[in-house]
Amino acid sequence: MNLVIKNGTVVNASGTYRADIGITGERITQVAADISPDGAQVLDAQGKFVLPGAIDAHTHMEWPRSADDFESGTIAAACGGVTTIIDFAVQYKGKTLRETMEDWRSRADAKVCIDYGLHLVVSDFNEDTPREMQELVGEGVTSFKMWMTSSHSGGLGVDDGTIYQVMEVASQLGALVGLHCENDPMMRVLINSFLRAGKTSPEYHRLSRPPFVEAEAIRRVATIAEATDCALYIPHMSSAAGRVALREAQRRGVRVVAETCPQFLALTDKVYRRPDAARFVMSPPIKTAADQAELWRGLAEGDIVSVGSDHCPYSDERKAEGRDDFTKIPNGVPGTEAIVPLLYGKGVACGRLTLEQMVAVTAENPARLFGLYPRKGVIVVGSDADLVIFDPACPMRLDAKSLHSQISYSIYDDITVPGRPVATIARGELIAREGEFSSKKARGKFLARALPDPAIWEHARHV
Amino acid sequence: MFDLVIRDGRFVTPQGIIDGWLAVNDGRIAALGEDSSPAAHETLDAQGNLILPGGIDPHVHFRDPGFTAKEDFGTGSAAAAAGGVTTVFDMPNTHPAVLSTELFQAKQENCESKSFVDFGLYAAADPTNLFELHALAEQGAIAFKVFLSDPAHPPPQAILDNAVLWQTFKEIGDTGRPVCVHAEDQALIQFFTERVRAAGRRDPLAHLDARPTLCETTAIARAILMAADTGAHLHVCHLSSGEGANLIRSAKLRGIRVTAETGPQNLLLNSTDYVRLGARMKMKPPIRTAQDSAQLWQAILDGTVDMLATDHAPHTAEEKLKDDWMAAASGFVGVETTLPLMLTQVNAKRLTLAQLNRLRSEMPARVFGLYPRKGVIQVGADADLVLVDLVREWDIQEADLHSRSPITPFGGWRVKGSVLATLVRGRVVYREGQIVGAPQGKPVRPNEVKHETLRAVA
Numbered sequence: 001m002n003l004v005i006k007n008g009t010v011v012n013a014s015g016t017y018r019a020d021i022g023i024t025g026e027r028i029t030q031v032a033a034d035i036s037p038d039g040a041q042v043l044d045a046q047g048k049f050v051l052p053g054a055i056d057a058h059t060h061m062e063w064p065r066s067a068d069d070f071e072s073g074t075i076a077a078a079c080g081g082v083t084t085i086i087d088f089a090v091q092y093k094g095k096t097l098r099e100t101m102e103d104w105r106s107r108a109d110a111k112v113c114i115d116y117g118l119h120l121v122v123s124d125f126n127e128d129t130p131r132e133m134q135e136l137v138g139e140g141v142t143s144f145k146m147w148m149t150s151s152h153s154g155g156l157g158v159d160d161g162t163i164y165q166v167m168e169v170a171s172q173l174g175a176l177v178g179l180h181c182e183n184d185p186m187m188r189v190l191i192n193s194f195l196r197a198g199k200t201s202p203e204y205h206r207l208s209r210p211p212f213v214e215a216e217a218i219r220r221v222a223t224i225a226e227a228t229d230c231a232l233y234i235p236h237m238s239s240a241a242g243r244v245a246l247r248e249a250q251r252r253g254v255r256v257v258a259e260t261c262p263q264f265l266a267l268t269d270k271v272y273r274r275p276d277a278a279r280f281v282m283s284p285p286i287k288t289a290a291d292q293a294e295l296w297r298g299l300a301e302g303d304i305v306s307v308g309s310d311h312c313p314y315s316d317e318r319k320a321e322g323r324d325d326f327t328k329i330p331n332g333v334p335g336t337e338a339i340v341p342l343l344y345g346k347g348v349a350c351g352r353l354t355l356e357q358m359v360a361v362t363a364e365n366p367a368r369l370f371g372l373y374p375r376k377g378v379i380v381v382g383s384d385a386d387l388v389i390f391d392p393a394c395p396m397r398l399d400a401k402s403l404h405s406q407i408s409y410s411i412y413d414d415i416t417v418p419g420r421p422v423a424t425i426a427r428g429e430l431i432a433r434e435g436e437f438s439s440k441k442a443r444g445k446f447l448a449r450a451l452p453d454p455a456i457w458e459h460a461r462h463v
Numbered sequence: 464m465f466d467l468v469i470r471d472g473r474f475v476t477p478q479g480i481i482d483g484w485l486a487v488n489d490g491r492i493a494a495l496g497e498d499s500s501p502a503a504h505e506t507l508d509a510q511g512n513l514i515l516p517g518g519i520d521p522h523v524h525f526r527d528p529g530f531t532a533k534e535d536f537g538t539g540s541a542a543a544a545a546g547g548v549t550t551v552f553d554m555p556n557t558h559p560a561v562l563s564t565e566l567f568q569a570k571q572e573n574c575e576s577k578s579f580v581d582f583g584l585y586a587a588a589d590p591t592n593l594f595e596l597h598a599l600a601e602q603g604a605i606a607f608k609v610f611l612s613d614p615a616h617p618p619p620q621a622i623l624d625n626a627v628l629w630q631t632f633k634e635i636g637d638t639g640r641p642v643c644v645h646a647e648d649q650a651l652i653q654f655f656t657e658r659v660r661a662a663g664r665r666d667p668l669a670h671l672d673a674r675p676t677l678c679e680t681t682a683i684a685r686a687i688l689m690a691a692d693t694g695a696h697l698h699v700c701h702l703s704s705g706e707g708a709n710l711i712r713s714a715k716l717r718g719i720r721v722t723a724e725t726g727p728q729n730l731l732l733n734s735t736d737y738v739r740l741g742a743r744m745k746m747k748p749p750i751r752t753a754q755d756s757a758q759l760w761q762a763i764l765d766g767t768v769d770m771l772a773t774d775h776a777p778h779t780a781e782e783k784l785k786d787d788w789m790a791a792a793s794g795f796v797g798v799e800t801t802l803p804l805m806l807t808q809v810n811a812k813r814l815t816l817a818q819l820n821r822l823r824s825e826m827p828a829r830v831f832g833l834y835p836r837k838g839v840i841q842v843g844a845d846a847d848l849v850l851v852d853l854v855r856e857w858d859i860q861e862a863d864l865h866s867r868s869p870i871t872p873f874g875g876w877r878v879k880g881s882v883l884a885t886l887v888r889g890r891v892v893y894r895e896g897q898i899v900g901a902p903q904g905k906p907v908r909p910n911e912v913k914h915e916t917l918r919a920v921a
Contacts, residue, residue, distance in 0.1 A: 001498070014477035015835060019842040024498060032486070032494030033842050380478035381497045455817075458765075 001029065001040045003428060008045025008389065010379050012052065013360035021050060023385040026427035031381055043423060043430070045389050049355065052363040052379050053083025053386030053426060056336045057119075057370050058235055058259060058308025061087050062107055066332060067313045067406045070111035073336065074444060075437040076404035077311075080337030081421035083114050083386035084376050084447065086366075088145060090121040090156065097122070097132040101141060105446060112444035113437070114426055115386075117370065119143045119178065122166050123156040130169045137173045140448025142371050144170055145178040145235070148217050149187070152283045152331040157184060163221060167230035174451045176369065177225070178233045181217035181242070182209060182284055191327060202277035205326040206269055206285040211239035214284055218242050222249035222256055231452055233369065234258040236310050238284040240294035247303055255457050257305040257369065260295045262335050262342045265307070266412060268292055278319040279411055281329040282310065296352045305365040305456060307343060309335030313405045334405040338398055338412055340388065345417025349392075371450035385428040392419035402435060465493060465503040467889050469848070472509035475516070475816055476840045477825065485514070487846040490888035495842065507891075509850055512883060515820060516840050517549025517580075517847030519827035520798050521724060522643075522700055522772035525551070528573060529558025530616075534777045534867045536577040539798065540904055542775075542865035544579045544893040546799035547849035547882040550837055550907060551580060551775075552605045552827075555587035560618045562592045564602050571603075571906050578904030579892050581847070583831065585643065587619035588631050596631075600638035603908045605831055606698065607635050607642055611682045612649040615793070621649055628689055636695030639911050641722070641831065643698040646682035646707070647674060647748050665788055667737035671749045673789075676704045679748050683707050687714045690721055696912070698830065699723040701774045703748040705758025712767040722830045724772035725759050726797060727804045732756075732872060742783055742791035744872035746774065763822055764814065770826040771805070773797030777868035784870070796866045800859055800873050806851065806880025832909030846889035855881045865898070 003023040010019045010031070022030030022040070060066065061073035068076065070087075077085055089104035091097055097120055104118055120141050122129065133144065144166055150157035158166075163179065170177045190208040194200070218234055222245070225232035234246060237258040249256045263282070268289045271280040280286060298304035312332030322329025343362055347353040353361070367377025374383050396402055396419075398412035424432040431439040465486040474481040474495060483497035494501070525539030536553075543551050553574065555561035561570055567586055574582055583605030588596055596607065609631060610621045622628045635642045656673040664672070683699055687710060690697035699711060702725045714721045732744055733753040744750055762768040776794025785791040805819050814822075828838025837845050859876045861869045885893040892899055 012478055015839070015841065017835060017841055017843050022496070029498045030494060030496035031842055032496070033488075033491075034493075374479040378478045380476065381481045381483055381495050382479075 001038065003041045003043065003425070004035050004037045005043045005045050005050055005387065005389065006035070008048055008050035010050050011355050011359050012379055013356050013364035016355060021379065021387070023428045026385060028379065028381055028383055028385050031379070043389065047393070048422065049390040049392060050379065051081070051359055051388045051390050052377050053388055053424065054081050054340050054362040055084040055086070055366040055372065055377055056082045056309050056311065056339060057086040057306060057366040058261070058310050059085045059087045059336055060310070060312040060332065061085065063312050063332065065314070065318060065330065067315050068311070070108045071113060071441050072404065072406045073311060074113040076337040078114050078424050078426065078432045078437055079404050079435050081340035081388035081390065081424055082336055083424060083426045084116065084372065085114060085336070086117040086119055086370055088121050089118045091123045093124055096128065097136055101136060109442065109446065111442055113431065113439065113441060114444045115447050116444055117372070117447040117449045119145050121145045121147070121156065123158060125158070125162045125165050133169050133175070134173055137175050142449045142451050143176040143178060145180070147180045149180060149182045149184040149283070151184065151188065151191070151327065160220065160224065164224050164228065167224055167228040171228045171230040176231045176233055176452050178235050179217070179221045181214050181221060181234055183213040183216045186213050186216070195325070195327070200325050202281050202322070202326050202329060203272040205281050205329065206272050209283065209285050211241035211287060211291065214239050215241035215245040218245040219248070222254050225256060226254045232256040235308065236261050236284060237295070237304060238264045238291065239287050240291045243294050243298050243303065250303055257456060258298070258303065259306045259308045260299070260304050261310050262307060262338045263333055263411065264295055265292060266342050266346050266415060276409070278322060278329045279316070279409060280333060281319070281322070281326065281331055282333045283331045296347065299361050300353055300357060305361065305369060307339055307361050308366070309339055311336040313407045315407055316409065333411050334403070334407060337403050337405070340390070341396060341398060341417045341420050342412070344390065344392070344419050349418050365456060368453035368456045371452060372447060373453050385425055387425040388421045389423040390419060391422045394420050394422060396420040404437070465501060467505045467507065468500050468503035469507045469509050469514065470500040471511055472514045473511065474514045474840050475820055485840070487889035490846055492840065492842055492844050492846050513851050513853055514840070515547070515849050515851060516824040516838055517849050517885065517887065518547050518802060518823045519550045519833070519838055520548045520773055520775065520801070521552045521770060521827045521831060522554065523551045523775040523798055524554045524556070524794065526777065527557060527577070528570065532779055536574045537902060538865060538867040539775070540578040540580045540582070540902065541898045542796065542799040544885045544898060545865050545882065547802040547851065547885050548798050549580050549847035549849070549885060549887045550582065550833070551798065552583040552585060552831065555585040555608050556614050556616065556619055558616065561586050562589065562618060563595050564598045567599055567602050567604065575904065575906060577902050579898060579902050580887055580904045581907050582904055583907045583909065588635060589619035590622055590624070590627050591618070591620070593630055593634055596634045597638055600640050603906065604640060605907070605909055606640050608645070609642055610645045611686070612645065612647040612652050614645070623649055629693065632689040632693040632695040636693045640909070641696045641698040642690070643700050644682070644686045645700050646686055647678045648681045651678045651681060660789070667741055667788060668734060669788060670745055671734055671737070671751065674747065674749050676706050676751065679704050680706045680710060683710050687719060687721060691719045694720070696720040696722070701726055701748060701772065702759065702768055703729050703751050703755065705755045708758055708762040708767050712762070715767065722769045723767070724770045725763065725768050726773050727771065727801050728797065728872065729759050730756055730763070731804060736872070740872045742785065742788055743795065743870060745791055745793050746776070746795065747793045760813070764818065769830055771801060771822045773801050777866050778870070779868050780870060783868070796864065796869055796871050799864050799866065800871060802849070802851070802882060803859065803878040803880050804873065804876070806853060807878045810853065810879045830912065832912045833907055837907070846886060848886045849882055850884040852881050852883055854879065857881055
């Protein structure tokens with residue numbers, strides 16, 4: 001045994017109990033009431049929770065012109081208790097899916113500090129796509145994503161016909177399909193009318209994307225998923241109206257679940273009246289306090305199964321490009337490092353979620369949904385030793401000083417949370433301690449993922 | 464040095480199957496590991512077989528005291544051990560019925576002297592003992608049983624008056640213990656039974672028509688309204704109808720504290736079996752149609768029905784196998800056959816091992832306040848374990864069962880999956896067809912159950 005975590009309270013989605021954890025090499029090899037270290041390194045977790053490392057299944061770590069790359073982004077993740085990311089490899093027009101994956105893999109492999117998987121964003125469906133999708137699923141890329149919108153994705157949005165075809169293929173393969181759900185034509189009408197009226201400030205970004213554009217898109221893709229019997233997930237769901245649409249589909253038996261983001265859970269649309277409103281511009285935009293309450297409820301009730309960050313920060317200089325036109329503000333916010341502290345501080349500590357539910361939505365559910373369970377997402381003998389020691393009584397202000405993205409600001413700078421991750425262990429190695437990364441670049445490995453675990457659909461069953 | 468190590472096992476935990484070893488100290492699980500197994504005073508080689516958490520059967524009638532010609536706590540608990548059940552909750556309609564703290568105490572001492580497995584005891588709540596209920600809860604009653612129609616041998620008497628029922632729910636609600644209801648409506652049963660009799664019916668379906676679904680659904684609806692109004696935790700015993708499941712499902716969605724159990728007989732038999740099995744499958748409420756069965760399957764898989772319970776209720780051959788179908792006693796054994804029957808269903812892929820463990824161990828423990836001391840393979844929990852061979856095929860034979868009155872509708876059934884050994888708090892109590900050692904079962908004492916535990920699974 002190399003490492004023993006002593007005296008901690010072990011939390012899984014399925015329950016909480018007191019135990020020591022013994023790690024040999026990269027895996028958990030023993031869970032016991034009392035382990036004598038016999039020379040192994042010891043981490044004392046007295047008074048602390050030992051959680052499965054979080055899985056942030058929604059990152060854009062090296063999006064063009066964004067501030068982070070696979071190194072700085074995954075260092076931030078590690079410091080925040082995230083031990084696995086799933087990044088989006090984006091097919092640019094004219095590129096094959098394989099070229100896309102190889103491009104992302106070569107950049108990630110050279111830098112990534114924690115384990116990672118890839119979703120593939122399909123922007124072009126041609127005669128080779130079905131075969132390529134099949135090959136990629138065989139190589140562990142088991143989820144495909146599409147944008148329904150073109151304005152903020154660099155023209156990579158797809159039409160309903162493409163969605164239908166990708167879902168037909170994915171359904172055959174057993175793979176998962178994710179959709180960025182916003183109704184593009186309706187938004188464009190609103191955007192153009194605001195611009196014509198000279199309404200160009202960041203607040204009009206939000207006003208041009210009202211909740212119904214999300215709800216309509218969810219209903220539409222759920223219908224296509226139902227028609228093709230395809231498993232569907234809705235990343236970054238942001239609104240109460242979206243949740244209504246989601247639950248309607250779940251009730252009639254569509255295999256669909258949703259993810260939401262820390263920024264939707266901790267912030268409200270008031271941020272768009274701040275002088276630094278551009279920092280909060282992302283799509284879909286942050287909505288009202290009432291929407292926020294519904295998202296917490298969705299996490300507690302199980303229809304929203306996971307929290308991913310959509311991490312994609314931009315420097316103030318980049319954000320300033322849209323000073324005179326909100327449509328020119330690059331879309332994206334930082335967030336991977338904030339998931340665990342915010343879910344605890346705003347969720348568990350406020351009684352909105354139990355500790356077990358927090359672990360479900362940050363670790364076990366994404367592991368099941370994205371084919372990583374039980375290797376990741378759970379503390380059990382035989383699983384990877386990806387662990388977070390979380391101190392519930394170690395307050396932390398989520399300001400730029402404490403966070404690790406390569407930007408000069410934090411979108412949570414006035415939020416202080418009661419607890420924080422104090423140690424992050426990834427495949428048996430202590431990689432971050434007290435908010436400092438302590439390992440080396442490029443230690444992360446590509447994860448070939450399995451198909452979604454069917455158990456995930458039970459979480460979202462509404463009877 | 465550990466007291467016991469079970470090596471080369473496949474341990475089924477809520478987090479998945481662990482291939483490795485499990486160590487026991489002082490009757491509790493002390494460690495789980497996959498590296499080389501540690502030293503121990505005693506070693507049990509599982510030879511690669513599955514180890515499940517011991518079963519918790521929340522509904523048995525071991526007939527002791529009062530009806531020991533049918534069963535006693537020794538024979539009943541031996542049957543439990545042989546069926547991989549390590550904790551039973553025994554119903555209070557023994558003779559004398561458990562209506563007071565004195566009778567509770569006497570019954571507990573009697574059971575402790577005879578039981579091979581751990582046990583909880585129900586107290587009865589009837590129109591005569593409203594002011595005893597708090598004391599019974601303090602004494603450790605696992606839950607309270609309320610009959611909405613008269614049992615075969617009162618007392619306890621049925622609670623027919625809504626004002627008395629409300630007060631009963633209110634009193635029990637204050638104790639935090641569940642109100643476990645036999646949900647059949649007395650007036651409707653009398654009416655429909657009389658109608659069947661008047662028609663001179665002796666056919667095998669007469670029992671079903673004497674107690675139609677409406678008897679159950681009206682009683683469940685009444686109990687749900689009482690639970691909603693008083694905040695008490697309602698537990699519906701031996702659910703038999705799909706319509707009843709629908710009522711429970713919508714109550715759960717409204718946030719009412721309601722849980723439910725059903726039995727393997729309700730899942731595996733249906734009205735087409737009456738011709739063949741006759742009184743062997745007679746119970747109250749009756750086993751209903753294939754459609755009810757299908758709806759109950761749906762309900763155990765979607766969480767509407769929280770757990771499996773046998774309603775193990777033996778009768779002597781003389782009482783049970785009467786020519787007059789209407790006069791035959793209701794109830795039959797089940798505690799020994801549930802696990803093999805359900806493992807057969809796991810083999811047939813109708814449910815997963817994880818789902819079965821939830822239904823037979825984890826949820827009874829959670830709902831009745833024994834979790835995580837019982838109901839789970841986890842460090843710190845009691846080492847209540849059952850070693851099973853998942854692929855062995857065998858035939859259920861009444862002569863092989865451990866009950867005193869082993870009449871079962873499942874005689875002759877081919878099952879796939881058998882119990883190799885059963886451990887209670889780390890001690891082997893059953894192995895290779897034999898009960899091992901003296902009775903050392905202990906009474907269990909429930910903890911408070913948090914509301915969130917009962918939150919609708921949906």
